[in-house]
């Protein structure tokens with residue numbers, strides 16, 4: 244189903260406005276409070292179990308996942324193929340102008356290429372594919388562009404002409420599918436620690452080492468750790484976008500997506516759990532280590548850590564994707580659509596790297612020479 | 624960000640100094656391994672005082688008497704103007720060998736001085752007072768350049784003192800410096816020409832001067848380049864943004880915490896090492912509470928000592 248937000252007053256297209264957090268009509272200025280548009284919420288609470296597209300979609304997504312992750316040389320089974328074709332064949336038409344909407348299997352919201360109207364594909368946002376939460380954009384396109392240019396100028400190692408930031412190919416507001424995990428981590432550790440004390444008596448230096456047996460058990464709960472569930476997004480780039488502030492975390496409502504691109508998840512919460520466990524494992528380890536203090540050395544001989552998933556909410560988080568053309572190569576950057584934090588590898592200038600390298604090396608060398616002269620004077 | 628870079632480079636400089644120390648220690652130990660191969664030689668007659676037959680005879684005596692007495696008896700001679708002063712010369716020689724029970728006689732022909740040091744059991748039995756007695760027996764022969772006879776006396780007396788429990792020195796803590804020194808030296812060396820001026824060497828470095836690696840120009844250049852590379856490398860690595868969240872960002876503080884802890888004392892171990900002696904003006908070596916003279920080598924080995932001018 245294609246959902247299109249038309250202004251009840253003037254008939255123009257409405258879109259989500261990041262400044263006010265409301266659905267807004269640019270032509271007449273009408274605004275609607277999204278949280279009160281209960282009627283638009285999909286699926287209706289307590290909705291009937293339906294045999295619908297979304298289930299097919301989910302199966303297709305899972306099939307695609309297995310293919311990519313576990314055995315990409317595996318031939319498509321006819322069943323998979325059928326599902327897939329059926330899915331891709333679904334054509335969506337713009338309700339405004341009737342043109343065919345360009346979508347791929349993951350698209351859940353987009354804008355019409357012809358008339359520019361923001362549309363939401365509601366059938367891909369229902370059932371098990373219904374997001375639970377969303378953080379709406381708080382940075383709009385103009386602000387994103389400005390922040391990006393500022394960031395380019397700050398780069399210490401980036402080439403001069405890159406810093407102009409005049410070749411931004413496009414900036415896309417994207418709702419990236421994430422799972423927000425609530426996890427419980429229990430850890431138990433045993434260590435041998437020492438306290439070392441040295442003192443001098445006469446001509447002897449005494450080293451007194453006291454050994455301790457140290458035991459710690461922790462019970463830790465972590466809330467809403469994000470993990471990106473989209474295949475095409477770079478995991479480490481998405482991790483670096485954190486933190487998101489959850490005071491602006493809203494119950495999902497489709498109008499938030501109006502005017503932006505949104506995608507559905509490729510991996511479900513169970514598939515991503517191992518990645519999450521690995522991350523939380525190190526959190527628990529660090530916590531245990533932080534409870535052991537006052538010792539000179541700590542050496543663990545047992546660490547048992549068990550991570551359990553308590554909950555995972557399908558959540559859409561706002562990301563500005565910046566595509567930048569520099570010397571015939573595309574550089575992709577991602578910006579946290581809520582905080583403005585930017586990640587992505589900028590091009591590096593050999594000249595500027597050399598300059599910094601020489602500067603730091605000569606500086607260090609000068610310091611060493613001065614120290615030598617000071618110490619040398621004392622020694623000879 | 625700038626602070627971060629600063630603190631990082633500070634760490635790196637500290638790291639570079641640690642590296643320098645390691646290199647110094649390595650180079651110090653590599654200097655010394657050369658002489659370990661000739662382990663049965665007892666006489667190093669670099670001044671060429673002995674004929675071949677005398678040398679072979681004395682080697683034989685050193686080994687025979689030494690085995691009987693349970694120590695290794697060494698004789699060193701040299702005529703080297705660049706060498707360190709006698710006390711340190713023997714110390715440096717001793718430091719090249721594994722820890723053991725040894726007594727050394729050194730004739731520094733260039734300076735015209737003789738010196739004896741005892742290590743291990745020999746430190747206890749051949750203490751400074753007995754060293755003086757050995758010197759007394761050797762002086763006539765040494766002055767007459769009858770080295771063969773003088774060395775024979777040294778070998779047999781050293782071996783016999785090892786079996787004499789009458790007055791031994793168990794205290795190897797030679798920390799009392801000046802008071803004892805002036806007193807004992809006066810009484811022992813009343814005849815001026817023989818008295819050995821320990822003080823004259825206090826200002827001398829133990830080892831010939833060599834440029835420290837710390838001040839080595841090339842080392843500093845390389846260290847600076849390495850530091851520059853590491854700092855710029857981290858800058859480049861972090862240019863794409865970095866992970867800024869930790870477990871604390873997501874922890875639920877009300878429902879997290881320690882549910883068990885124990886810190887239990889097990890045991891205490893105490894070790895001790897000698898304070899490293901510095902090349903400072905307070906002098907090295909000295910006298911213990913019993914008035915016995917001795918010192919500590921750079922390698923931390925304590926020894927009895929005694930010297931005279933010829």
Ligand SMILES: [Zn+2]
Pocket residue numbers: 250251252253254255268269270271272273
């Ligand atoms: Zn309107």
Ligand SMILES: [Zn+2]
Pocket residue numbers: 337338339340341342355356357358359360
């Ligand atoms: Zn259209």
